[in-house]
Amino acid sequence: xxxxxGDKIPSVTLHHKTDAGVVEISTEDIFNxxxxxxxxxxxxxxxxCSAAHLPGYVVQADALKDKGIDSIVCLSVNDAFVMNAxxxxxxxxxRVMMIxxxxxxxxxxxxxxxxxGKGGMGIRSQRYAMIVNDGVxxxxxxxxxxxxxxxxxxxxxxxx
Numbered sequence: 027x028x029x030x031x032g033d034k035i036p037s038v039t040l041h042h043k044t045d046a047g048v049v050e051i052s053t054e055d056i057f058n059x060x061x062x063x064x065x066x067x068x069x070x071x072x073x074x075c076s077a078a079h080l081p082g083y084v085v086q087a088d089a090l091k092d093k094g095i096d097s098i099v100c101l102s103v104n105d106a107f108v109m110n111a112x113x114x115x116x117x118x119x120x121r122v123m124m125i126x127x128x129x130x131x132x133x134x135x136x137x138x139x140x141x142x143g144k145g146g147m148g149i150r151s152q153r154y155a156m157i158v159n160d161g162v163x164x165x166x167x168x169x170x171x172x173x174x175x176x177x178x179x180x181x182x183x184x185x186x
Contacts, residue, residue: 027137028136028137028138028168029136029137029138029156029163029166030163030166031163031164031165031166032162032163033162033163034161034162034163035053035057035136035158035161035162035163036053036132036135036136037052037053037054038052038053038127038131038132038135039051039052039053039131040052040053040056040101040125040126040127040131040132041105041106041125041126041127041128042106042109042123042124042125042126043106043107043109043110043124043126048106048107051125053132053161054161056097056099056123056125057158057160057161058160058161059160060096060097060160061094061095061096061157061158061159061160062095062096062097062098062099062157062158062159063083063090063095063097063098063099063155063156063157063158063182064099064101064155064156064158065079065083065098065099065100065101065154065155065156065177065179065182066100066101066102066127066133066138066151066152066153066154066155067079067080067100067101067102067151067153068102068103068140068142068150068151068152068153069102069103069104069150070102070104070108070109070111070112071108071112074153074174075102075153076112076116078174078178079153079174079177079178080100080112080113080116080118080122081116082178082179082180083098083100083121083122083179084116084117084118084121084122085179086179086180086183087121087122088121089183090179090182090183090186093183093186094186095157095186097123098121098122098123099122099123099125100113100118100122100123100124100125101125101126101127101132101133101151102125102126102127102150102151103127103128103129103130103133103139103149103150103151104126104127104128105126105128106124106126106128108126109124109125109126110124112124127151130149130150130151133149133150133151134149138151138152138154138168139151139152140152152168152169153168153169153173153174153177154166154167154168154169154177155167155176155177155178155181155182157182157185157186165182165185167181167182167185
């Protein structure tokens, strides 16, 4: 069952690379008591994700925060080292938190997994963006297959 507007974010442990190394971070730590934009994508270093999806959120980070967003989270079914390297390549600094869902536990818990095994990528995340207010989904924009029209930073900014 796919998560819907009004649903609570499931409790899952994710991973994040910091200066201290790879650390576990719970969805409660990410979402509770905060207004968060979470955008998820099929993979770090993939074409649309690298050319448009992540860069759009880096560019619009200040505008999103000016509209009341406490944090911006990029999630992908990759490991924390890959997410960190990808973030460094795009100069995300502290504008976007790069979160690894390496085993797709969160992605499957929200019902937004995508089987890209035929393309050699395995289980990945669908492309989507959501606004989460204190752990509850306020807005959910899931892309149609092979599209990039409703999960971009500008669309989310207009939805605030």
